[in-house]
Each structure stands twice: as structure tokens, then as C-alpha cells.
Amino acid sequence: MKKIPVHIITASILSLLAICAVVYLAVVFGAARKAEPIYPGEGVTQVRMLSEWCPSLKGTAGDTEVYVLDSGTPGASMLVLGGTHPNEPAGYLSAVMLVEYCRPSCGILYVIPRSNNSGFTCTDPLEASPMTFGIETAGGVRTFRFGSRATNPVDQWPDSEVYIHASSGQILSGSETRNLNRAYPGREDGTLTEKVAFAITELIKNNYIDITVDLHEASPEYTTVNAIVAHEDALSLAFLTMWDVEESFRISADESPRNLHGLTHRELGDFTDTLALLMETANPSQGRLRGRTDANLVVSGQDKFYVRAASYDAVTVPYDERGISISERCARHVSCLAAMAEMSPFVGEGREINLGDMPAYEEIVANGIGYYLHDPV
Ligand SMILES: [Zn+2]
Known part of the structure; x- marks a missing residue:
């Protein structure tokens, strides 16, 4: 029998290994495109x-669930946007908590947990971010996606050299083309990111949304953090909210800059009748001064480099060895949303929305955000 040459055997083995690697990576890549479940609660x-x-948008990676929580009692309507930036997990998780726990007693609440759905399917290059993080619930650990600041390049590519904001002509760097919070009010025939922004703007117009709140996080060294940024029409609601929560925690209220375009708190206020607000909590896993970046940092918010930075006054929020946990960050978002709803009659011509029996800031911090989430199935 003729002997098979060694180089043929070697080439065959290497080819087989390459095929196995490709199949394995295809499975991993495919799994990253599938979103984890959100379990609608009794209020939905x-x-x-x-x-x-x-x-x-139908059939694209930009399409996403809009949860409607109608109390059945006439009142105002509020829209909460989570996941505008999927690398800011407290915004996403707070929106998921509303879907799974909240039962409004007056008015209608709309929640979009994954506003930039495509951004949940990848992470940012060179950031060493974890793909997922776990949250302890009563029935075990639930896994959530940690995503990218922007739309996945697989879904929108290539970026132009510069990004020209359609309605203002503002010029930003090309990578901002995929940033949902630079795309408002959006375009029906624009990029995928602009279509998502357009759809959200249309939802606000067609459903007469009175209050829109966009949930974000930022680096602990960033100046606008632990803050509400409000369109000038919504500034009084921001101040009322700030005063309402001040016994539990400090938050500032800032007016939206009039010359920075594409953002929710500017364009949704200018192009629709909604009161547009955005909230920021401090997320060490996003910061430039962080050390090891893993799921533990996302959840605990504990980082020894930030402790050191705080000793040099290099961060803008109080920071020590206890860190800033995701439960504390969600507690801020959720408490402010409940306070905004409570204050709504004072700014909405007698119309009100009530989120019902929501836990206090201190309860969420003590119990952990997972306490208010559905068990893993
Ligand atoms: Zn953000």
C-alpha cells in the first residue's frame, strides 16, 4: 500500500483543526447575537x-421590544430608555427591573430596555470588557449582556471619515455615526442607528409621551455624573426630582447644552412635546482609570485604582474601598424615576403618572437589584 506523505497528513490535521475552530467561533459568534430573556411582570x-x-427596522438588529405598562387609570405617559449605550449596565438593568417588577397605579409607562439592540451583540475593541455579568436573584444567578457603546459594525459599516448630524449639520468623529445618542431625532431612510432614533422619536410623537428619561452611566472621573441632564422645558422636573431624593443621595441637575446635537435631552425636547431628561450614574468599569476589567468590576464597582485616584481628588464622586455597586447605581436610577413620576403633576398641567409601590433607594441597596428581578428559568 502506498504510504501517504507526511505533509499531506499534517495539512489534513491542520485543516481539520481550522474547521473545528471556525465552527466553534461561529457558534460563539452566533450566540452573542441572541439576547437573554426579559420576563414581563404583572404590570406589563x-x-x-x-x-x-x-x-x-423590521427584521433588522435594530428592532427591539417596547414594553407597555398601562395602569388602566387615565394619566400621563412616561418612556424609559435603557441600553442606549449597552456598556452602561445600570441603565439597562434598571429598565429590566421596571419591566419585571413595576405596576403603575396611574398613567402609562413605556420601557425599552435595549434601545440600541445591536450594541448588545458586541463589546468595544481594546476595552477588555467582559461579554456578560451575573446578578444574584432569589432563584440563582441571572446572566446579562455587557455590550458596546455603539451599534455593532456588523450591522452598520463602514463609518464615514466624519459624522454629520443630519438635522443640525454638526460634525463629529466618524465613529459617532453608530452612537444612538448622537442620532436623534433620526431619519426614516438613514443608517440603522438613525432609524432606531427615528422610531423612538415617532413613538414619542404618536403616543403623546409626556416624560422621556434616558438612563446612562459614565466614568467616575467624568464631570457630568450622578446627574440629571434636562432639556430647558424639563429643568423644573429635574430640580423637583433632585430635591425629592436628597435625603437619600445627592444628584445634580444640569441644563442640556443648546449647541450639542443628536442627544435625547436636546433633540427629543426640541422635536417633540415630551419633557426630555437623561440620567448618569458612576460606573467604574467604564472609566479610564480602572484596573482589571471583569464581570466582578461591573457588578461590585470596586477598583483599587479608583480608591487611589480618589485620594488624589481625581474622581468627581465619593469613592472608597466599598466601590459603587450596580445595585447602588440602579437604586439611583429607579428612585429618580419614581420621584419624577411623583413630581409629574407639578409640571404636567394636572396630569400625573404613578409607578405604584416601588422600593426605596435604601431597600434596593440593602436587598440588591436582583431581589426585584425574575428568577433565571
Ligand atoms: Zn451613555
Whole structure:
């Protein structure tokens, strides 16, 4: 029998290994495109899709669930946007908590937990971010996606050299083309990111949303952190909220800059009748001064480099060995949302929305955000 040459055997083995690697990576890559489940709680009366407000989104990575929590009692309407930046997990998790726990007693609450759905399918290059993080619930650990600041390049590519904001002509760096919070009010025939922004703007117009709140996080060294940024029309609501929560925690209220375009707190206030606000908590896993970046940092917010930076006054929020946990950051977001709803009659011509029996800031911090989430299934 003729002997098979060694180089043929070697090439065959290497080819087989390469095929196995490709199949394995394809499975991993494919799994990253599948979102983890969100379990609608008793307050959810309808689950709609964002493409209802922009049909060309249907079937794309930009389409995402819109949860409607209708109290059945006439009142105002509030829209909460989580996951505008999927690398800011307290914004996403707070929105998930509303879907799974909140039962409004007056008015209608709309929640979009994954506003930039595509951004949840990848992480940012060179950031060493974890792909997921775990949250302890009563029934075990639930896994959530840690995503990218921007739309996945797989879904929108290439970036132009510079990004020209459509309605203002503002010029930013090309990578901002995929940043949902630079795309408002959006365009029906624009990029995927602009279509998502357009759909959210249309939802606000068509459903007469009185208050829109966009949930974010930022680096602990950033100047606008532990803050509410409000369109000038919503500034009084921001101040009322700030005063309402001040016994529990400090938050500042800042006016939206009039010459910075594409952001929710500017464009949604200018292009619709909604009161547009954005909130920021301090997220060490996003900061430039952080050390090891892993799921533990995302959840605990503990980082020895930030402790050292705080000793040099290099961070803008109080920071010590206890860190800033994701439960504390969610507690801020959720408490401020409940306070905004409570204050709504003072700014909305007698119309009100009430989020019902929501836990206090101190309770969320003590119990952990997982206490208010559905068990893993
Ligand atoms: Zn953000």
C-alpha cells in the first residue's frame, strides 16, 4: 500500500483543526447575537416592537421590544430608555427591573430596555470588557449582556471619515455615526442607528409621551455624573426630582447644552412635546482609570485604582474601598424615576403618572437589584 506523505497528513490535521475552530467561533459568534430573556411582570399589558414606528427596522438588529405598562387609570405617559449605550449596565438593568417588577397605579409607562439592540451583540475593541455579568436573584444567578457603546459594525459599516448630524449639520468623529445618542431625532431612510432614533422619536410623537428619561452611566472621573441632564422645558422636573431624593443621595441637575446635537435631552425636547431628561450614574468599569476589567468590576464597582485616584481628588464622586455597586447605581436610577413620576403633576398641567409601590433607594441597596428581578428559568 502506498504510504501517504507526511505533509499531506499534517495539512489534513491542520485543516481539520481550522474547521473545528471556525465552527466553534461561529457558534460563539452566533450566540452573542441572541439576547437573554426579559420576563414581563404583572404590570406589563402589551409587548410591542419598535419597528411599529419605523417599518424598515423590521427584521433588522435594530428592532427591539417596547414594553407597555398601562395602569388602566387615565394619566400621563412616561418612556424609559435603557441600553442606549449597552456598556452602561445600570441603565439597562434598571429598565429590566421596571419591566419585571413595576405596576403603575396611574398613567402609562413605556420601557425599552435595549434601545440600541445591536450594541448588545458586541463589546468595544481594546476595552477588555467582559461579554456578560451575573446578578444574584432569589432563584440563582441571572446572566446579562455587557455590550458596546455603539451599534455593532456588523450591522452598520463602514463609518464615514466624519459624522454629520443630519438635522443640525454638526460634525463629529466618524465613529459617532453608530452612537444612538448622537442620532436623534433620526431619519426614516438613514443608517440603522438613525432609524432606531427615528422610531423612538415617532413613538414619542404618536403616543403623546409626556416624560422621556434616558438612563446612562459614565466614568467616575467624568464631570457630568450622578446627574440629571434636562432639556430647558424639563429643568423644573429635574430640580423637583433632585430635591425629592436628597435625603437619600445627592444628584445634580444640569441644563442640556443648546449647541450639542443628536442627544435625547436636546433633540427629543426640541422635536417633540415630551419633557426630555437623561440620567448618569458612576460606573467604574467604564472609566479610564480602572484596573482589571471583569464581570466582578461591573457588578461590585470596586477598583483599587479608583480608591487611589480618589485620594488624589481625581474622581468627581465619593469613592472608597466599598466601590459603587450596580445595585447602588440602579437604586439611583429607579428612585429618580419614581420621584419624577411623583413630581409629574407639578409640571404636567394636572396630569400625573404613578409607578405604584416601588422600593426605596435604601431597600434596593440593602436587598440588591436582583431581589426585584425574575428568577433565571
Ligand atoms: Zn451613555
